[in-house]
Amino acid sequence: MAWRLPLLAAAALILSGGVLQAGEKKSGFDFMAPETQAMQEDDLSNPGMLSIAEGEALWQARDNPAGTACAQCHGEARQSMRGAAIRYPQVDKQGGRLIDLQERINLCRQEKQSAAPFAYESPELLALTAYVAHQSRGQVIAPSQDAKLDRHRQNGQALFERRLGQLGLSCAACHDAAPGQRLGGSVIPQAHPTAYPLYRLEWQALGSLQRRLRNCLIGMRAEPFPYGAQEMIELEAYLMSRAKGLKIETPGVRP
Ligand code: HEC
Ligand code: HEC
Known part of the structure:
Protein backbone atom coordinates (compact mmCIF):
# COMPACT_ATOMS: atom_id res chain seq x y z
CA MET A 1 0.00 0.00 0.00
CA ALA A 2 1.16 3.51 -0.78
CA TRP A 3 1.71 5.82 2.10
CA ARG A 4 -0.36 8.96 1.86
CA LEU A 5 1.18 11.23 4.38
CA PRO A 6 -1.23 13.19 6.58
CA LEU A 7 0.19 16.47 7.87
CA LEU A 8 -0.01 15.27 11.46
CA ALA A 9 2.09 12.23 10.66
CA ALA A 10 4.61 14.48 8.92
CA ALA A 11 4.79 16.69 12.01
CA ALA A 12 5.24 13.64 14.22
CA LEU A 13 8.13 12.46 12.05
CA ILE A 14 9.84 15.83 12.26
CA LEU A 15 9.45 15.82 16.05
CA SER A 16 10.55 12.23 16.45
CA GLY A 17 13.89 12.96 14.74
CA GLY A 18 16.73 11.23 16.55
CA VAL A 19 14.67 9.10 18.94
CA LEU A 20 16.09 5.85 17.69
CA GLN A 21 19.55 4.69 18.70
CA ALA A 22 22.00 4.10 15.90
CA GLY A 23 21.36 0.39 15.47
CA GLU A 24 22.58 -2.31 13.15
CA LYS A 25 22.09 -2.03 9.42
CA LYS A 26 19.04 -3.89 8.21
CA SER A 27 17.83 -4.56 4.71
CA GLY A 28 14.24 -3.69 3.80
CA PHE A 29 13.84 -7.48 3.67
CA ASP A 30 14.07 -7.63 7.48
CA PHE A 31 11.12 -5.25 7.83
CA MET A 32 8.80 -7.32 5.63
CA ALA A 33 6.05 -9.76 6.56
CA PRO A 34 7.16 -13.41 6.59
CA GLU A 35 4.98 -14.21 3.54
CA THR A 36 6.72 -11.52 1.48
CA GLN A 37 10.12 -12.71 2.68
CA ALA A 38 9.22 -16.25 1.64
CA MET A 39 8.16 -15.01 -1.79
CA GLN A 40 11.57 -13.39 -2.32
CA GLU A 41 13.53 -16.35 -0.96
CA ASP A 42 11.93 -18.97 -3.19
CA ASP A 43 13.03 -18.52 -6.81
CA LEU A 44 9.95 -20.35 -8.02
CA SER A 45 7.58 -17.88 -6.36
CA ASN A 46 9.72 -14.74 -6.76
CA PRO A 47 8.08 -12.83 -9.66
CA GLY A 48 11.37 -11.00 -10.32
CA GLN A 135 25.16 -12.38 -10.55
CA SER A 136 26.23 -10.60 -7.32
CA ARG A 137 23.41 -12.01 -5.19
CA GLY A 138 24.81 -12.86 -1.76
CA GLN A 139 27.91 -10.68 -2.18
CA VAL A 140 28.34 -7.71 0.12
CA ILE A 141 28.12 -4.13 -1.09
CA ALA A 142 31.66 -2.75 -1.37
CA PRO A 143 31.57 0.75 -2.85
CA SER A 144 34.45 1.83 -5.06
CA GLN A 145 37.31 3.69 -3.33
CA ASP A 146 37.78 6.05 -6.28
CA ALA A 147 38.31 9.52 -4.77
CA LYS A 148 36.39 11.02 -7.70
CA LEU A 149 33.25 9.63 -6.05
CA ASP A 150 33.68 11.54 -2.78
CA ARG A 151 32.13 14.76 -3.99
CA HIS A 152 29.15 12.89 -5.44
CA ARG A 153 28.58 10.96 -2.22
CA GLN A 154 28.74 14.18 -0.22
CA ASN A 155 26.18 15.78 -2.53
CA GLY A 156 23.98 12.70 -2.13
CA GLN A 157 24.24 12.84 1.65
CA ALA A 158 23.43 16.55 1.71
CA LEU A 159 20.35 15.85 -0.40
CA PHE A 160 19.35 12.98 1.91
CA GLU A 161 19.50 15.27 4.92
CA ARG A 162 17.90 18.34 3.32
CA ARG A 163 14.22 19.15 3.83
CA LEU A 164 12.46 18.79 0.50
CA GLY A 165 8.89 19.35 -0.56
CA GLN A 166 5.79 20.85 0.95
CA LEU A 167 5.83 18.71 4.10
CA GLY A 168 9.29 19.92 5.09
CA LEU A 169 10.61 16.37 5.49
CA SER A 170 14.06 15.03 4.70
CA CYS A 171 14.81 11.45 3.67
CA ALA A 172 16.72 11.18 6.95
CA ALA A 173 13.65 12.16 9.02
CA CYS A 174 12.11 8.83 8.04
CA HIS A 175 14.99 6.55 7.18
CA ASP A 176 17.60 7.57 9.78
CA ALA A 177 15.31 8.71 12.59
CA ALA A 178 12.23 6.52 12.30
CA PRO A 179 12.97 3.09 10.79
CA GLY A 180 10.63 0.41 12.12
CA GLN A 181 7.82 2.93 12.71
CA ARG A 182 4.56 2.58 10.84
CA LEU A 183 3.34 5.07 8.30
CA GLY A 184 -0.22 4.21 7.37
CA GLY A 185 0.00 0.59 6.25
CA SER A 186 3.77 0.66 5.61
CA VAL A 187 6.76 0.04 7.84
CA ILE A 188 9.56 2.56 7.33
CA PRO A 189 12.75 0.67 6.34
CA GLN A 190 16.32 2.02 6.57
CA ALA A 191 16.36 2.64 2.79
CA HIS A 192 19.20 0.35 1.80
CA PRO A 193 19.34 -0.28 -1.96
CA THR A 194 20.19 -3.96 -1.63
CA ALA A 195 17.70 -5.57 -3.96
CA TYR A 196 17.28 -3.46 -7.12
CA PRO A 197 15.85 -3.75 -9.66
CA LEU A 198 13.11 -5.39 -7.58
CA TYR A 199 9.56 -6.57 -7.88
CA ARG A 200 7.23 -4.35 -5.91
CA LEU A 201 3.82 -5.78 -5.14
CA GLU A 202 2.30 -2.29 -5.27
CA TRP A 203 3.68 -1.77 -8.79
CA GLN A 204 2.96 -5.35 -9.87
CA ALA A 205 6.16 -4.97 -11.82
CA LEU A 206 9.90 -4.78 -11.63
CA GLY A 207 11.23 -1.27 -11.00
CA SER A 208 14.54 0.49 -10.53
CA LEU A 209 15.94 2.23 -7.47
CA GLN A 210 15.25 5.52 -9.23
CA ARG A 211 11.57 4.64 -9.50
CA ARG A 212 11.56 3.91 -5.75
CA LEU A 213 13.25 7.25 -4.99
CA ARG A 214 10.70 9.06 -7.13
CA ASN A 215 7.91 7.42 -5.12
CA CYS A 216 9.41 8.69 -1.87
CA LEU A 217 9.88 12.20 -3.30
CA ILE A 218 6.25 12.27 -4.43
CA GLY A 219 5.21 11.10 -0.94
CA MET A 220 7.15 14.05 0.49
CA ARG A 221 5.28 16.30 -1.95
CA ALA A 222 8.55 17.27 -3.56
CA GLU A 223 9.22 17.57 -7.28
CA PRO A 224 10.78 14.23 -8.23
CA PHE A 225 14.10 14.41 -10.11
CA PRO A 226 13.87 13.07 -13.67
CA TYR A 227 15.21 9.61 -14.41
CA GLY A 228 18.94 9.73 -14.98
CA ALA A 229 19.36 13.13 -13.26
CA GLN A 230 22.70 13.66 -11.53
CA GLU A 231 20.82 14.13 -8.21
CA MET A 232 19.33 10.66 -8.55
CA ILE A 233 22.68 8.98 -9.12
CA GLU A 234 24.30 10.99 -6.31
CA LEU A 235 21.56 9.79 -3.98
CA GLU A 236 22.23 6.25 -5.19
CA ALA A 237 25.96 6.70 -4.58
CA TYR A 238 25.34 7.87 -1.02
CA LEU A 239 22.81 5.10 -0.34
CA MET A 240 25.23 2.44 -1.59
CA SER A 241 28.05 3.74 0.64
CA ARG A 242 25.60 3.87 3.57
CA ALA A 243 24.61 0.23 2.85
CA LYS A 244 28.21 -1.01 2.74
CA GLY A 245 28.46 -4.57 4.07
CA LEU A 246 24.85 -5.57 3.35
CA LYS A 247 24.21 -8.33 0.83
CA ILE A 248 22.85 -7.91 -2.69
CA GLU A 249 19.44 -9.62 -3.00
CA THR A 250 18.48 -8.89 -6.62
CA PRO A 251 15.76 -9.58 -7.58
CA GLY A 252 14.15 -8.47 -4.31
CA VAL A 253 10.44 -8.37 -3.52
CA ARG A 254 8.96 -5.44 -1.61
CA PRO A 255 5.39 -4.58 -0.54
C1 HEC B 1 7.63 10.11 5.23
C2 HEC B 1 8.63 9.07 5.32
C3 HEC B 1 9.60 8.88 4.17
C4 HEC B 1 10.42 9.83 3.59
C5 HEC B 1 10.52 11.30 3.93
C6 HEC B 1 11.18 9.13 2.59
N1 HEC B 1 10.84 7.81 2.56
FE1 HEC B 1 11.79 6.35 1.56
N2 HEC B 1 10.42 4.99 2.21
C7 HEC B 1 9.40 5.25 3.12
C8 HEC B 1 8.59 4.07 3.31
C9 HEC B 1 7.36 3.93 4.19
C10 HEC B 1 9.18 3.07 2.51
C11 HEC B 1 8.72 1.63 2.38
C12 HEC B 1 7.98 1.37 1.13
C13 HEC B 1 6.54 1.70 1.14
O1 HEC B 1 5.76 0.85 1.51
O2 HEC B 1 6.20 2.83 0.70
C14 HEC B 1 10.34 3.68 1.85
C15 HEC B 1 11.22 3.01 1.00
C16 HEC B 1 12.42 3.54 0.58
C17 HEC B 1 13.45 2.77 -0.10
C18 HEC B 1 13.38 1.30 -0.45
C19 HEC B 1 14.16 0.39 0.48
C20 HEC B 1 14.09 -1.06 0.06
O3 HEC B 1 14.19 -1.92 0.94
O4 HEC B 1 13.98 -1.35 -1.13
C21 HEC B 1 14.47 3.65 -0.39
C22 HEC B 1 15.77 3.32 -1.10
C23 HEC B 1 14.07 4.95 0.09
N3 HEC B 1 12.83 4.84 0.67
C24 HEC B 1 14.82 6.11 -0.05
C25 HEC B 1 14.34 7.39 0.28
C26 HEC B 1 15.01 8.62 -0.08
C27 HEC B 1 16.33 8.73 -0.82
C28 HEC B 1 14.23 9.63 0.40
C29 HEC B 1 14.43 11.13 0.23
C30 HEC B 1 14.47 11.58 -1.16
C31 HEC B 1 13.10 9.02 1.08
N4 HEC B 1 13.18 7.67 0.94
C32 HEC B 1 12.13 9.72 1.78
C33 HEC B 1 9.20 6.44 3.78
C34 HEC B 1 9.86 7.63 3.50
C1 HEC C 1 32.11 -5.18 -28.22
C2 HEC C 1 32.28 -5.71 -26.89
C3 HEC C 1 31.18 -5.42 -25.86
C4 HEC C 1 29.82 -5.64 -26.00
C5 HEC C 1 29.06 -6.14 -27.20
C6 HEC C 1 29.24 -5.31 -24.71
N1 HEC C 1 30.21 -4.88 -23.85
FE1 HEC C 1 29.95 -4.41 -21.88
N2 HEC C 1 31.90 -3.85 -21.77
C7 HEC C 1 32.82 -3.98 -22.75
C8 HEC C 1 34.07 -3.39 -22.30
C9 HEC C 1 35.35 -3.31 -23.11
C10 HEC C 1 33.86 -2.94 -20.98
C11 HEC C 1 34.85 -2.21 -20.07
C12 HEC C 1 34.56 -0.74 -20.11
C13 HEC C 1 34.96 -0.11 -21.42
O1 HEC C 1 36.12 -0.21 -21.79
O2 HEC C 1 34.10 0.49 -22.11
C14 HEC C 1 32.47 -3.26 -20.66
C15 HEC C 1 31.89 -3.03 -19.43
C16 HEC C 1 30.63 -3.49 -19.06
C17 HEC C 1 30.09 -3.45 -17.71
C18 HEC C 1 30.81 -2.96 -16.46
C19 HEC C 1 31.41 -4.16 -15.75
C20 HEC C 1 32.12 -3.82 -14.46
O3 HEC C 1 32.57 -4.76 -13.80
O4 HEC C 1 32.23 -2.64 -14.11
C21 HEC C 1 28.83 -3.97 -17.76
C22 HEC C 1 27.86 -4.12 -16.60
C23 HEC C 1 28.58 -4.32 -19.14
N3 HEC C 1 29.69 -4.04 -19.89
C24 HEC C 1 27.41 -4.89 -19.60
C25 HEC C 1 27.15 -5.14 -20.96
C26 HEC C 1 25.85 -5.55 -21.45
C27 HEC C 1 24.61 -5.80 -20.61
C28 HEC C 1 25.99 -5.69 -22.81
C29 HEC C 1 24.92 -6.05 -23.82
C30 HEC C 1 23.79 -5.15 -23.86
C31 HEC C 1 27.36 -5.38 -23.14
N4 HEC C 1 28.02 -5.04 -22.00
C32 HEC C 1 27.90 -5.42 -24.42
C33 HEC C 1 32.62 -4.55 -23.98
C34 HEC C 1 31.40 -4.93 -24.51
Whole structure:
Protein backbone atom coordinates (compact mmCIF):
# COMPACT_ATOMS: atom_id res chain seq x y z
CA MET A 1 0.00 0.00 0.00
CA ALA A 2 1.16 3.51 -0.78
CA TRP A 3 1.71 5.82 2.10
CA ARG A 4 -0.36 8.96 1.86
CA LEU A 5 1.18 11.23 4.38
CA PRO A 6 -1.23 13.19 6.58
CA LEU A 7 0.19 16.47 7.87
CA LEU A 8 -0.01 15.27 11.46
CA ALA A 9 2.09 12.23 10.66
CA ALA A 10 4.61 14.48 8.92
CA ALA A 11 4.79 16.69 12.01
CA ALA A 12 5.24 13.64 14.22
CA LEU A 13 8.13 12.46 12.05
CA ILE A 14 9.84 15.83 12.26
CA LEU A 15 9.45 15.82 16.05
CA SER A 16 10.55 12.23 16.45
CA GLY A 17 13.89 12.96 14.74
CA GLY A 18 16.73 11.23 16.55
CA VAL A 19 14.67 9.10 18.94
CA LEU A 20 16.09 5.85 17.69
CA GLN A 21 19.55 4.69 18.70
CA ALA A 22 22.00 4.10 15.90
CA GLY A 23 21.36 0.39 15.47
CA GLU A 24 22.58 -2.31 13.15
CA LYS A 25 22.09 -2.03 9.42
CA LYS A 26 19.04 -3.89 8.21
CA SER A 27 17.83 -4.56 4.71
CA GLY A 28 14.24 -3.69 3.80
CA PHE A 29 13.84 -7.48 3.67
CA ASP A 30 14.07 -7.63 7.48
CA PHE A 31 11.12 -5.25 7.83
CA MET A 32 8.80 -7.32 5.63
CA ALA A 33 6.05 -9.76 6.56
CA PRO A 34 7.16 -13.41 6.59
CA GLU A 35 4.98 -14.21 3.54
CA THR A 36 6.72 -11.52 1.48
CA GLN A 37 10.12 -12.71 2.68
CA ALA A 38 9.22 -16.25 1.64
CA MET A 39 8.16 -15.01 -1.79
CA GLN A 40 11.57 -13.39 -2.32
CA GLU A 41 13.53 -16.35 -0.96
CA ASP A 42 11.93 -18.97 -3.19
CA ASP A 43 13.03 -18.52 -6.81
CA LEU A 44 9.95 -20.35 -8.02
CA SER A 45 7.58 -17.88 -6.36
CA ASN A 46 9.72 -14.74 -6.76
CA PRO A 47 8.08 -12.83 -9.66
CA GLY A 48 11.37 -11.00 -10.32
CA MET A 49 12.93 -14.24 -11.57
CA LEU A 50 10.94 -13.92 -14.82
CA SER A 51 12.92 -10.79 -15.63
CA ILE A 52 16.17 -12.60 -14.86
CA ALA A 53 15.24 -15.12 -17.56
CA GLU A 54 14.43 -12.25 -19.95
CA GLY A 55 17.76 -10.65 -19.10
CA GLU A 56 19.58 -13.86 -19.90
CA ALA A 57 17.92 -14.01 -23.33
CA LEU A 58 18.88 -10.37 -24.00
CA TRP A 59 22.45 -11.14 -22.92
CA GLN A 60 22.63 -13.61 -25.83
CA ALA A 61 20.69 -11.51 -28.38
CA ARG A 62 22.41 -10.20 -31.52
CA ASP A 63 19.54 -8.16 -32.91
CA ASN A 64 21.33 -4.82 -32.77
CA PRO A 65 23.03 -2.79 -35.54
CA ALA A 66 26.51 -4.13 -34.65
CA GLY A 67 25.21 -7.71 -34.44
CA THR A 68 27.18 -8.38 -31.26
CA ALA A 69 25.71 -10.01 -28.20
CA CYS A 70 26.76 -8.93 -24.71
CA ALA A 71 27.89 -12.53 -24.31
CA GLN A 72 30.33 -12.27 -27.24
CA CYS A 73 32.47 -9.79 -25.34
CA HIS A 74 31.67 -10.70 -21.75
CA GLY A 75 31.25 -14.48 -21.94
CA GLU A 76 29.39 -16.17 -19.10
CA ALA A 77 27.70 -13.49 -17.00
CA ARG A 78 28.00 -15.60 -13.87
CA GLN A 79 31.74 -15.17 -14.11
CA SER A 80 32.29 -11.81 -15.80
CA MET A 81 29.49 -9.94 -14.04
CA ARG A 82 29.92 -11.40 -10.57
CA GLY A 83 30.69 -8.50 -8.25
CA ALA A 84 29.78 -5.77 -10.75
CA ALA A 85 26.69 -4.57 -8.86
CA ILE A 86 28.45 -4.21 -5.51
CA ARG A 87 30.61 -1.30 -6.68
CA TYR A 88 28.28 0.97 -8.68
CA PRO A 89 27.68 3.93 -9.08
CA GLN A 90 31.12 4.83 -10.45
CA VAL A 91 32.76 7.66 -12.32
CA ASP A 92 33.07 6.57 -15.94
CA LYS A 93 36.74 6.48 -16.93
CA GLN A 94 36.17 7.87 -20.40
CA GLY A 95 33.39 10.42 -19.98
CA GLY A 96 34.13 11.38 -16.35
CA ARG A 97 30.40 11.15 -15.68
CA LEU A 98 28.80 9.55 -12.61
CA ILE A 99 27.02 6.42 -13.83
CA ASP A 100 25.01 3.68 -12.19
CA LEU A 101 24.78 0.09 -13.37
CA GLN A 102 21.95 0.74 -15.82
CA GLU A 103 23.84 3.68 -17.34
CA ARG A 104 26.88 1.41 -17.69
CA ILE A 105 24.79 -1.13 -19.57
CA ASN A 106 23.38 1.59 -21.81
CA LEU A 107 26.94 2.79 -22.58
CA CYS A 108 27.72 -0.69 -23.91
CA ARG A 109 24.44 -0.68 -25.76
CA GLN A 110 25.41 2.56 -27.53
CA GLU A 111 29.17 2.18 -27.92
CA LYS A 112 29.54 -1.55 -28.48
CA GLN A 113 26.22 -2.42 -30.13
CA SER A 114 25.68 0.88 -32.03
CA ALA A 115 22.10 0.87 -30.78
CA ALA A 116 19.88 3.49 -29.17
CA PRO A 117 19.98 3.35 -25.37
CA PHE A 118 17.17 1.44 -23.68
CA ALA A 119 14.58 3.78 -22.13
CA TYR A 120 14.47 4.13 -18.34
CA GLU A 121 12.12 1.56 -16.79
CA SER A 122 11.82 -0.30 -20.11
CA PRO A 123 11.45 -4.06 -19.63
CA GLU A 124 14.75 -4.55 -21.50
CA LEU A 125 16.84 -2.22 -19.32
CA LEU A 126 15.26 -3.56 -16.13
CA ALA A 127 15.78 -7.18 -17.21
CA LEU A 128 19.42 -6.70 -18.23
CA THR A 129 20.22 -4.68 -15.09
CA ALA A 130 18.51 -7.28 -12.92
CA TYR A 131 20.33 -10.09 -14.72
CA VAL A 132 23.71 -8.42 -14.21
CA ALA A 133 22.98 -7.50 -10.57
CA HIS A 134 21.67 -11.01 -9.88
CA GLN A 135 25.16 -12.38 -10.55
CA SER A 136 26.23 -10.60 -7.32
CA ARG A 137 23.41 -12.01 -5.19
CA GLY A 138 24.81 -12.86 -1.76
CA GLN A 139 27.91 -10.68 -2.18
CA VAL A 140 28.34 -7.71 0.12
CA ILE A 141 28.12 -4.13 -1.09
CA ALA A 142 31.66 -2.75 -1.37
CA PRO A 143 31.57 0.75 -2.85
CA SER A 144 34.45 1.83 -5.06
CA GLN A 145 37.31 3.69 -3.33
CA ASP A 146 37.78 6.05 -6.28
CA ALA A 147 38.31 9.52 -4.77
CA LYS A 148 36.39 11.02 -7.70
CA LEU A 149 33.25 9.63 -6.05
CA ASP A 150 33.68 11.54 -2.78
CA ARG A 151 32.13 14.76 -3.99
CA HIS A 152 29.15 12.89 -5.44
CA ARG A 153 28.58 10.96 -2.22
CA GLN A 154 28.74 14.18 -0.22
CA ASN A 155 26.18 15.78 -2.53
CA GLY A 156 23.98 12.70 -2.13
CA GLN A 157 24.24 12.84 1.65
CA ALA A 158 23.43 16.55 1.71
CA LEU A 159 20.35 15.85 -0.40
CA PHE A 160 19.35 12.98 1.91
CA GLU A 161 19.50 15.27 4.92
CA ARG A 162 17.90 18.34 3.32
CA ARG A 163 14.22 19.15 3.83
CA LEU A 164 12.46 18.79 0.50
CA GLY A 165 8.89 19.35 -0.56
CA GLN A 166 5.79 20.85 0.95
CA LEU A 167 5.83 18.71 4.10
CA GLY A 168 9.29 19.92 5.09
CA LEU A 169 10.61 16.37 5.49
CA SER A 170 14.06 15.03 4.70
CA CYS A 171 14.81 11.45 3.67
CA ALA A 172 16.72 11.18 6.95
CA ALA A 173 13.65 12.16 9.02
CA CYS A 174 12.11 8.83 8.04
CA HIS A 175 14.99 6.55 7.18
CA ASP A 176 17.60 7.57 9.78
CA ALA A 177 15.31 8.71 12.59
CA ALA A 178 12.23 6.52 12.30
CA PRO A 179 12.97 3.09 10.79
CA GLY A 180 10.63 0.41 12.12
CA GLN A 181 7.82 2.93 12.71
CA ARG A 182 4.56 2.58 10.84
CA LEU A 183 3.34 5.07 8.30
CA GLY A 184 -0.22 4.21 7.37
CA GLY A 185 0.00 0.59 6.25
CA SER A 186 3.77 0.66 5.61
CA VAL A 187 6.76 0.04 7.84
CA ILE A 188 9.56 2.56 7.33
CA PRO A 189 12.75 0.67 6.34
CA GLN A 190 16.32 2.02 6.57
CA ALA A 191 16.36 2.64 2.79
CA HIS A 192 19.20 0.35 1.80
CA PRO A 193 19.34 -0.28 -1.96
CA THR A 194 20.19 -3.96 -1.63
CA ALA A 195 17.70 -5.57 -3.96
CA TYR A 196 17.28 -3.46 -7.12
CA PRO A 197 15.85 -3.75 -9.66
CA LEU A 198 13.11 -5.39 -7.58
CA TYR A 199 9.56 -6.57 -7.88
CA ARG A 200 7.23 -4.35 -5.91
CA LEU A 201 3.82 -5.78 -5.14
CA GLU A 202 2.30 -2.29 -5.27
CA TRP A 203 3.68 -1.77 -8.79
CA GLN A 204 2.96 -5.35 -9.87
CA ALA A 205 6.16 -4.97 -11.82
CA LEU A 206 9.90 -4.78 -11.63
CA GLY A 207 11.23 -1.27 -11.00
CA SER A 208 14.54 0.49 -10.53
CA LEU A 209 15.94 2.23 -7.47
CA GLN A 210 15.25 5.52 -9.23
CA ARG A 211 11.57 4.64 -9.50
CA ARG A 212 11.56 3.91 -5.75
CA LEU A 213 13.25 7.25 -4.99
CA ARG A 214 10.70 9.06 -7.13
CA ASN A 215 7.91 7.42 -5.12
CA CYS A 216 9.41 8.69 -1.87
CA LEU A 217 9.88 12.20 -3.30
CA ILE A 218 6.25 12.27 -4.43
CA GLY A 219 5.21 11.10 -0.94
CA MET A 220 7.15 14.05 0.49
CA ARG A 221 5.28 16.30 -1.95
CA ALA A 222 8.55 17.27 -3.56
CA GLU A 223 9.22 17.57 -7.28
CA PRO A 224 10.78 14.23 -8.23
CA PHE A 225 14.10 14.41 -10.11
CA PRO A 226 13.87 13.07 -13.67
CA TYR A 227 15.21 9.61 -14.41
CA GLY A 228 18.94 9.73 -14.98
CA ALA A 229 19.36 13.13 -13.26
CA GLN A 230 22.70 13.66 -11.53
CA GLU A 231 20.82 14.13 -8.21
CA MET A 232 19.33 10.66 -8.55
CA ILE A 233 22.68 8.98 -9.12
CA GLU A 234 24.30 10.99 -6.31
CA LEU A 235 21.56 9.79 -3.98
CA GLU A 236 22.23 6.25 -5.19
CA ALA A 237 25.96 6.70 -4.58
CA TYR A 238 25.34 7.87 -1.02
CA LEU A 239 22.81 5.10 -0.34
CA MET A 240 25.23 2.44 -1.59
CA SER A 241 28.05 3.74 0.64
CA ARG A 242 25.60 3.87 3.57
CA ALA A 243 24.61 0.23 2.85
CA LYS A 244 28.21 -1.01 2.74
CA GLY A 245 28.46 -4.57 4.07
CA LEU A 246 24.85 -5.57 3.35
CA LYS A 247 24.21 -8.33 0.83
CA ILE A 248 22.85 -7.91 -2.69
CA GLU A 249 19.44 -9.62 -3.00
CA THR A 250 18.48 -8.89 -6.62
CA PRO A 251 15.76 -9.58 -7.58
CA GLY A 252 14.15 -8.47 -4.31
CA VAL A 253 10.44 -8.37 -3.52
CA ARG A 254 8.96 -5.44 -1.61
CA PRO A 255 5.39 -4.58 -0.54
C1 HEC B 1 7.63 10.11 5.23
C2 HEC B 1 8.63 9.07 5.32
C3 HEC B 1 9.60 8.88 4.17
C4 HEC B 1 10.42 9.83 3.59
C5 HEC B 1 10.52 11.30 3.93
C6 HEC B 1 11.18 9.13 2.59
N1 HEC B 1 10.84 7.81 2.56
FE1 HEC B 1 11.79 6.35 1.56
N2 HEC B 1 10.42 4.99 2.21
C7 HEC B 1 9.40 5.25 3.12
C8 HEC B 1 8.59 4.07 3.31
C9 HEC B 1 7.36 3.93 4.19
C10 HEC B 1 9.18 3.07 2.51
C11 HEC B 1 8.72 1.63 2.38
C12 HEC B 1 7.98 1.37 1.13
C13 HEC B 1 6.54 1.70 1.14
O1 HEC B 1 5.76 0.85 1.51
O2 HEC B 1 6.20 2.83 0.70
C14 HEC B 1 10.34 3.68 1.85
C15 HEC B 1 11.22 3.01 1.00
C16 HEC B 1 12.42 3.54 0.58
C17 HEC B 1 13.45 2.77 -0.10
C18 HEC B 1 13.38 1.30 -0.45
C19 HEC B 1 14.16 0.39 0.48
C20 HEC B 1 14.09 -1.06 0.06
O3 HEC B 1 14.19 -1.92 0.94
O4 HEC B 1 13.98 -1.35 -1.13
C21 HEC B 1 14.47 3.65 -0.39
C22 HEC B 1 15.77 3.32 -1.10
C23 HEC B 1 14.07 4.95 0.09
N3 HEC B 1 12.83 4.84 0.67
C24 HEC B 1 14.82 6.11 -0.05
C25 HEC B 1 14.34 7.39 0.28
C26 HEC B 1 15.01 8.62 -0.08
C27 HEC B 1 16.33 8.73 -0.82
C28 HEC B 1 14.23 9.63 0.40
C29 HEC B 1 14.43 11.13 0.23
C30 HEC B 1 14.47 11.58 -1.16
C31 HEC B 1 13.10 9.02 1.08
N4 HEC B 1 13.18 7.67 0.94
C32 HEC B 1 12.13 9.72 1.78
C33 HEC B 1 9.20 6.44 3.78
C34 HEC B 1 9.86 7.63 3.50
C1 HEC C 1 32.11 -5.18 -28.22
C2 HEC C 1 32.28 -5.71 -26.89
C3 HEC C 1 31.18 -5.42 -25.86
C4 HEC C 1 29.82 -5.64 -26.00
C5 HEC C 1 29.06 -6.14 -27.20
C6 HEC C 1 29.24 -5.31 -24.71
N1 HEC C 1 30.21 -4.88 -23.85
FE1 HEC C 1 29.95 -4.41 -21.88
N2 HEC C 1 31.90 -3.85 -21.77
C7 HEC C 1 32.82 -3.98 -22.75
C8 HEC C 1 34.07 -3.39 -22.30
C9 HEC C 1 35.35 -3.31 -23.11
C10 HEC C 1 33.86 -2.94 -20.98
C11 HEC C 1 34.85 -2.21 -20.07
C12 HEC C 1 34.56 -0.74 -20.11
C13 HEC C 1 34.96 -0.11 -21.42
O1 HEC C 1 36.12 -0.21 -21.79
O2 HEC C 1 34.10 0.49 -22.11
C14 HEC C 1 32.47 -3.26 -20.66
C15 HEC C 1 31.89 -3.03 -19.43
C16 HEC C 1 30.63 -3.49 -19.06
C17 HEC C 1 30.09 -3.45 -17.71
C18 HEC C 1 30.81 -2.96 -16.46
C19 HEC C 1 31.41 -4.16 -15.75
C20 HEC C 1 32.12 -3.82 -14.46
O3 HEC C 1 32.57 -4.76 -13.80
O4 HEC C 1 32.23 -2.64 -14.11
C21 HEC C 1 28.83 -3.97 -17.76
C22 HEC C 1 27.86 -4.12 -16.60
C23 HEC C 1 28.58 -4.32 -19.14
N3 HEC C 1 29.69 -4.04 -19.89
C24 HEC C 1 27.41 -4.89 -19.60
C25 HEC C 1 27.15 -5.14 -20.96
C26 HEC C 1 25.85 -5.55 -21.45
C27 HEC C 1 24.61 -5.80 -20.61
C28 HEC C 1 25.99 -5.69 -22.81
C29 HEC C 1 24.92 -6.05 -23.82
C30 HEC C 1 23.79 -5.15 -23.86
C31 HEC C 1 27.36 -5.38 -23.14
N4 HEC C 1 28.02 -5.04 -22.00
C32 HEC C 1 27.90 -5.42 -24.42
C33 HEC C 1 32.62 -4.55 -23.98
C34 HEC C 1 31.40 -4.93 -24.51
